[in-house]
Amino acid sequence: MLPAADSYEGLRAAFRWRVPQRYNIAADVCDRHAAGDATALVMEEPDGRVTRFGFGQVQRLANRMANLFLAHGARRGDRVMILLGQDPYAAIAHIACWKAGLVSLPTSILFGTDAIAYRLADSGAVLAITDRENMPRLEEARAQAVPQAGGEGLRAVFLTDGSGAASLPAALERASDGFATLDTLAEEPAFLNYTSGTTGWPKGALHAHRAMLGHVPGAQFGYDFMPGPHPGDCLWSPADWSWLAGLMDVLMPAWYFGLPVVAFRARKFDPEQAYALMGRHGVRNALLTPTMLKLMRQVPDGPARSGTRLRTVLSGGESVGAELLDWAQAALNAQVNEGYGQTECNLVLGNCGRIMPVKPGSLGRAVPGHEAAIVDDDGHPLPPETLGNIAFRRPDPVMLLEYWRKPQATAQKFAGDWLISGDLGRMDAEGYVFFHGRADDVISSAGYRIGPGEIEDAIIAHPAAVMAAAIGVPDPVRGEAIKAFVILREGTAPSDALAEEIRSFVGSRLARHEVPRQIAFVDSLPLTSNGKVIRRELRERERAAPP
Numbered sequence: 001m002l003p004a005a006d007s008y009e010g011l012r013a014a015f016r017w018r019v020p021q022r023y024n025i026a027a028d029v030c031d032r033h034a035a036g037d038a039t040a041l042v043m044e045e046p047d048g049r050v051t052r053f054g055f056g057q058v059q060r061l062a063n064r065m066a067n068l069f070l071a072h073g074a075r076r077g078d079r080v081m082i083l084l085g086q087d088p089y090a091a092i093a094h095i096a097c098w099k100a101g102l103v104s105l106p107t108s109i110l111f112g113t114d115a116i117a118y119r120l121a122d123s124g125a126v127l128a129i130t131d132r133e134n135m136p137r138l139e140e141a142r143a144q145a146v147p148q149a150g151g152e153g154l155r156a157v158f159l160t161d162g163s164g165a166a167s168l169p170a171a172l173e174r175a176s177d178g179f180a181t182l183d184t185l186a187e188e189p190a191f192l193n194y195t196s197g198t199t200g201w202p203k204g205a206l207h208a209h210r211a212m213l214g215h216v217p218g219a220q221f222g223y224d225f226m227p228g229p230h231p232g233d234c235l236w237s238p239a240d241w242s243w244l245a246g247l248m249d250v251l252m253p254a255w256y257f258g259l260p261v262v263a264f265r266a267r268k269f270d271p272e273q274a275y276a277l278m279g280r281h282g283v284r285n286a287l288l289t290p291t292m293l294k295l296m297r298q299v300p301d302g303p304a305r306s307g308t309r310l311r312t313v314l315s316g317g318e319s320v321g322a323e324l325l326d327w328a329q330a331a332l333n334a335q336v337n338e339g340y341g342q343t344e345c346n347l348v349l350g351n352c353g354r355i356m357p358v359k360p361g362s363l364g365r366a367v368p369g370h371e372a373a374i375v376d377d378d379g380h381p382l383p384p385e386t387l388g389n390i391a392f393r394r395p396d397p398v399m400l401l402e403y404w405r406k407p408q409a410t411a412q413k414f415a416g417d418w419l420i421s422g423d424l425g426r427m428d429a430e431g432y433v434f435f436h437g438r439a440d441d442v443i444s445s446a447g448y449r450i451g452p453g454e455i456e457d458a459i460i461a462h463p464a465a466v467m468a469a470a471i472g473v474p475d476p477v478r479g480e481a482i483k484a485f486v487i488l489r490e491g492t493a494p495s496d497a498l499a500e501e502i503r504s505f506v507g508s509r510l511a512r513h514e515v516p517r518q519i520a521f522v523d524s525l526p527l528t529s530n531g532k533v534i535r536r537e538l539r540e541r542e543r544a545a546p547p
Contacts, residue, residue: 002220002368008356015217015368019397023186025212026062026098029255031181034059039260042234042281043088046265051088055258058092063179064172065096069127071175072156076101076182079123079192081154082242083107083116083130083138086263089160089168090241091251093129094191098209101182104191108242109134110511114461115454116141118201119194123404124151129168131160148405186210186397192404193244195343195451202451204404205343212252214398218347218367219253222314222339223285224354227257230311236262236278237287238269239447244346249314249339250287271296279306287314289447290324291478293336297327310334316341317447318479319435322360338364340433342449344400345419348372348392349433362432363390363425370396374427379415387436390425391418441535443472445480448513452535455514458506459484464492465502469525469533470516473542484516485525485538494521 005011033040033055041053069080080097082104084090090106097104105123107116119125120141130138138157147153158168184190190209194202220226227233235254239246254261262281266273269292278286288296293315296302303309313328313336320338328336340349340363349372351364358364366372371393373381382388392399394417402410413419424436443450452470459468467487472480486502488494499519507515526537 002217002225006355008352008365011355012366012368017213017369017397019186019210019213021186022183023209023213024098024181024184025190025209025252026095027181028212029252030055030059030062030095033255033258036258038258040255041088041091041261041263043263044277044281053088055255058095060177061092061172062095062099063177064175065092066100066179067175068158068171069096069100069102072127074100074102074126074155077103077189078127079103079105079125081105081107081120081123081125081128083109083128083134084160085109085240085242085265086246087131087160087265088263089129091261091263094241094247094252098184098190099179099181101184101188103189103206106191106193106242106247108240108511110240110513111137112458112507112509112511113137113140113144114458114509115511117144119204120154121145121147121151122201123192123204124148126152126155128154128157129160130157132162135159135162184209186213187401189401191247193343195449201453201457203406203409205400206402206404208397208401210397211248212256214369214396215248215253215347216256217369218339218341218350218398219249219256219314221350221352221367222249222312222337222347223253224312224335224337224352226253226285226312227259230284232282233257233284233311234260234262234282235285235287236264236281236283238264238266238274238292239287239289244341244343245287245316245447248346269295271299271302275299275302275306275308278308278310282309284309284311285314286310286312289317290315290320291318291446293320293324293328294477297324297331303332308332312337314339317449318444319361325358325360338362340364340435341398342421344413345392345396345421346398348396348398349390359432362428362434364433365431370398372427372431372433373418374425374433375415375418375420377415379418379420384429385426387424387426389415389418390421390423390433390435391415392421393417394419441471443470443480443482445472445475445482445513446478450482450514454510455482455484455506455516456533458509458514459486459502459516461509462502462505464488464498467525467533469535469538471535471538471542473518473539475517481518482514482516483518483520483542485520485522487523487525488521
């Protein structure tokens with residue numbers, strides 16, 4: 001935890017990591033709060049029904065679920081896929097996995113069959129939890145997935161809202177609510193999140209139990225010393241718990257401090273709905289991307305009409321900007337603190353308006369406990385105001401253990417002791433970092449980091465396409481929008497109808513946010529000598545094109 005301090009410099013000087021040799025996330029975010037009657041989760045259904053879960057109830061359900069997993073043959077270190085949105089069972093499943101020494105695999109309900117099948121096969125998941133709405137895609141993916149050598153595939157799938165043998169609630173009723181949380185090593189694997197893939201399919205970033213402690217300073221920094229002297233703190237974000245932002249920037253940090261989290265299943269972000277939800281439940285701390293804030297800004301008198309009383313907003317994924325900062329301060333009466341991280345190394349840069357000036361356009365400074373620098377490709381730190389790789393020094397408790405089953409990719413992520421983020425930036429003399437673009441081809445759109453590889457693979461699976469390249473192009477609301485360049489099979493005529501057909505085809509296989517908003521049919525693509533698409537050249541062409 002962050003020590004008491006009234007300046008950034010004092011905070012950095014006083015901070016020390018205290019990561020024990022043995023540590024289990026579930027014991028810290030659930031078990032130690034279970035004796036009281038504090039609220040852990042407030043679940044609002046689309047029809048307006050509200051269900052509250054106390055930490056004691058979460059513990060008992062997680063104990064039952066841990067016993068259920070083990071009864072179905074899961075062994076220490078096995079992976080469990082959680083294919084759910086903001087659902088109480090999703091949160092409880094993570095706790096259950098960690099209690100039993102299993103590795104939770106959060107998986108977005110936005111994913112199509114191909115993306116789910118890849119994660120099933122690559123992770124070697126042995127159990128899965130989902131609901132009736134997502135079950136057909138999971139079953140199709142299960143049939144499609146080819147387990148890695150020695151893998152056996154899924155042993156069982158549990159439905160949160162199902163009946164019969166697959167019913168999770170019914171199975172939990174039969175399970176014991178007594179379970180002793182395993183005494184795990186802090187270095188033992190806890191969860192597996194997949195990154196955005198720039199070439200081919202994504203890589204699984206495997207994180208240890210210590211990653212929880214690694215996230216705490218960043219969460220406190222971004223939420224202005226949560227909980228501190230702020231009674232009534234309550235967190236919410238539209239970000240699903242299948243993403244690291246939702247899981248480790250909102251849900252688990254809140255539970256670490258024994259604070260309640262509001263959950264709501266929304267099909268898409270609706271600013272009016274967001275205001276109303278925050279007002280009804282007294283949300284004081286929210287994670288909202290700049291895109292969401294821009295949409296909220298368009299709602300007349302949103303805070304006043306809804307009774308929204310935010311204290312802090314953690315934002316990121318794209319630049320917030322001075323105008324949006326000023327609006328939030330005036331309209332929401334809330335400090336917006338920008339945070340930065342990635343799947344491999346999350347919440348490592350940020351702003352904290354309470355103890356340091358916020359420089360609009362910057363990602364902030366290194367969160368206490370983390371060391372950031374701008375380095376060259378060999379890992380040598382560069383002077384202030386020099387463009388280079390945004391990087392973070394190891395060892396660091398928030399960093400990944402490894403890329404799952406990819407030792408070469410793990411080694412290539414580092415230059416000496418520096419983890420290379422893949423983002424280019426500069427650092428000023430005071431340590432503020434400014435983002436200048438991606439060193440690779442990841443697209444940043446509406447807070448999502450999207451790899452072009454999956455998109456391109458999905459496009460060329462369409463019978464009309466032979467080759468494709470996807471890039472991010474400037475978008476006033478999303479930061480970047482996805483544009484795809486497609487070469488068609490000989491004899492196929494380009495048309496608006498075909499472009500829409502390809503978009504729908506991609507949407508059936510991947511997530512909604514991965515569907516190209518623009519499709520351009522081209523005769524050729526810029527290629528390297530060994531046949532790889534030069535996406536950088538496509539981006540440069542787009543920037544040079546007349547508006």
